Amino acid sequence: MSEEKKLTTTNPATGKTIDTYDMMTDQELEQGIKDCHEAFLEWKGRSAEDRAGVIRNIGKKLAEHKDELASLMTKEMGKLVKQSVQELELCTDICNYTADNAPDSLKDEERELPDGGRGYISYSPLGVIYGIQPWNFPSYQVVRYSIANLMAGNGVLLKHAENVTGCALMLEKIYREAGLPEHLFKVLLISHDQSDSVIENDLVRGVTLTGSPNAGKVIGEKAGKALKKTVLELGSNDAYIVLEDADLDLAVKTCVQGRLYNNGETCVAAKRFIVVDKVYEDFKKAFVEQMSGIKAGDPTSDDSDIGPMARKDLREELHEQVEESVKKGAKILCGGEMPDGDGYFYPATVLDELKPGMPAYDDELFGPVASLIKAKDADDAMRIANDSRFGLGGGIFSKDEEKARKLAKYHFDTGMVFINSFGLAKPNMPFGGVKDSGYGREHGTFGLHEFVNVKAVMFA
Incomplete structure (x- = not known):
């Protein structure tokens, strides 16, 4: 044959x-x-x-x-x-x-x-x-x-x-x-x-x-x-909203996990991080610090935090999305460079100063790249989150769980919303999206x- x-x-x-x-x-x-x-x-x-x-x-x-x-x-x-x-x-x-x-x-x-x-x-x-x-x-x-x-x-x-x-x-x-x-x-x-x-x-x-x-x-x-x-x-390009009353330590840790789990190659992964102005700089500093310390390596080794991307073409496509976003004004806070050597590894990457029209703002980045977006307040954060052609999952970080629940129920235009956590499938909960x-x-x-x-x- x-x-x-x-x-x-x-x-x-x-x-x-x-x-x-x-x-x-x-x-x-x-x-x-x-x-x-x-x-x-x-x-x-x-x-x-x-x-x-x-x-x-x-x-x-x-x-x-x-x-x-x-x-x-x-x-x-x-x-x-x-x-x-x-x-x-x-x-x-x-x-x-x-x-x-x-x-x-x-x-x-x-x-x-x-x-x-x-x-x-x-x-x-x-x-x-x-x-x-x-x-x-x-x-x-x-x-x-x-x-x-x-x-x-x-x-x-x-x-x-x-x-x-x-x-x-x-x-x-x-x-x-x-x-x-x-x-x-x-x-x-x-x-x-x-x-x-x-x-x-x-x-x-x-x-x-x-x-x-x-x-x-x-x-x-x-x-x-x-x-x-x-x-x-x-x-999707799921949005995770961080409100001013969020537990920042929990939010940062969870958002890093949510972005990098499964090498960042998850449809319902956290991808856009929409943070209100009052806590944006604090979140960004801690988030970049943790993402910068992520080690990509042999997926069979206990020392590795993430493994390689699944295919060569997928890595190339992701890198092109990063480069195109940078050409349009995005700023790389860590990562973003194609590594040498065998395998299809890509570093944990954070992009800032994102705007509509950039791949990192509009599209799904299927790999270990995080998009940071600043919002004025909770209403603006929800507007940005819903300003997407996608609608699979999303997240809200707030100590006020009842407020978060109402935002999730009445305003988040997605099939799934995770409160103070990131998206993992549950056998008894529906999985799917809209748009x-x-x-x-x-x-x-x-x-x-x-x-x-x-x-x-x-x-x-």
């Missing part, structure tokens, strides 16, 4: 190839979809309690393979090993939460009808669901959509990012080892053109994507043309009900 018919994984800490994988032929792809559909026809007839038992066992197997899979995740995409372990612990939590709570959420709901009749609502499996997933959380991104859909009784197809192909195949192996029927969860090693044919396939009933807004527009259009339901999670950050929700009953047939059955 020719080289262009292969997928390649590369260690971002060294730049060296890890492995290559043969892509599926069109015939293999077509058969894979049919096999998944056939597995679904059997799986949908099992009770929710039976399915929950398999889901719980997937969580157990993920825990059993934690060290092996965490090592591979770090090798393929560069996150710190301890954060790979944390990711897998979250995956196990999702499996356990789903197994514990989903059967009740899928039960029929009885209704009394206005004309005296009776009815009930059932949450019926929809069919084969196709997931297109990114590399930054190689296991969590897959678990997030697949566990909910398998629990609902659906079949699941996965097109994972090329650079984490090994992780995708290991997850498929773990799911089977846990007792999931063969072909019900199927990894597709395919091209973008082949992916389009999956969306168009009549046996595929829904599509979910985590990716960029541009990718979301393309996939949403293709799925809409085929009349397929979609869920799109499309990233160019996409639509639909994952986690909890919200994700469970995205790809089901909410069916009304009525009796006279």
Whole structure:
């Protein structure tokens, strides 16, 4: 098979190839979809309690393979090993939460009808669901959509990012080892053109994507043309607001963590730091001091604070965004220089004096670069925060939690808001955004009900 018919994984800490994988032929792809559909026809007839038992066992197997899979995740995409372990612990939590709570959420709901009749609502499996997933959380991104859909009784197809192909195949192996029927969860090693044919396939009933807004527009259009339901999670440039009554030590520490977790390559990471004038200089001084002390290095070493970026092109794109912002008047307070040597490392960077029209103000910077923005007061800070085409997450730092709660509820135009903390996914809380950050929700009953047939059955 020719080289262009292969997928390649590369260690971002060294730049060296890890492995290559043969892509599926069109015939293999077509058969894979049919096999998944056939597995679904059997799986949908099992009770929710039976399915929950398999889901719980997937969580157990993920825990059993934690060290092996965490090592591979770090090798393929560069996150710190301890954060790979944390990711897998979250995956196990999702499996356990789903197994514990989903059967009740899928039960029929009885209704009394206005004309005296009776009815009930059932949450019926929809069919084969196709997931297109990114590399930054190689296991969590897959678990997030697949566990909910398998629990609902659906079949699941996965097109994972090329650079984490090994992780995708290991997850498929773990799911089977846990007792999931063969072909019900199927990894597709395919091209973008082949992916389009999956969306168009009549046996595929829904599509979910985590990716960029541009990718979301393309996939949403293709799925809409085929009349397929979609869920799109499309990233953001999340604003974290620091008010004058904030605990500055907590705010600085948390904002550094929120910006750099997962090497800064997180859709719901803290990216813009909007600080009111009265505490701006104090926050900036402490924030830059902590960011300046961050060490980028081998992600398998305990001495490293951040690892490399996942791919060479991603590092180049990030650096171009920094340089373009500087050309338009931004000031680098630390970092901002492309390092020499092997691997795709980039230093923790802070930019100041930002204005609309700069990439660091308007766009998503997917890496360890923080944007500092000064606001006059709380109202101005919220105006700046919402002055964005994105709306995934955001944060508010204030000792007055009730004030922060009201700002979050009535004014923050995002899908998630974190008070005096930074954004980590929770199994029982909805995950998703608004505006160019996409639509639909994952986690909890919200994700469970995205790809089901909410069916009304009525009796006279």
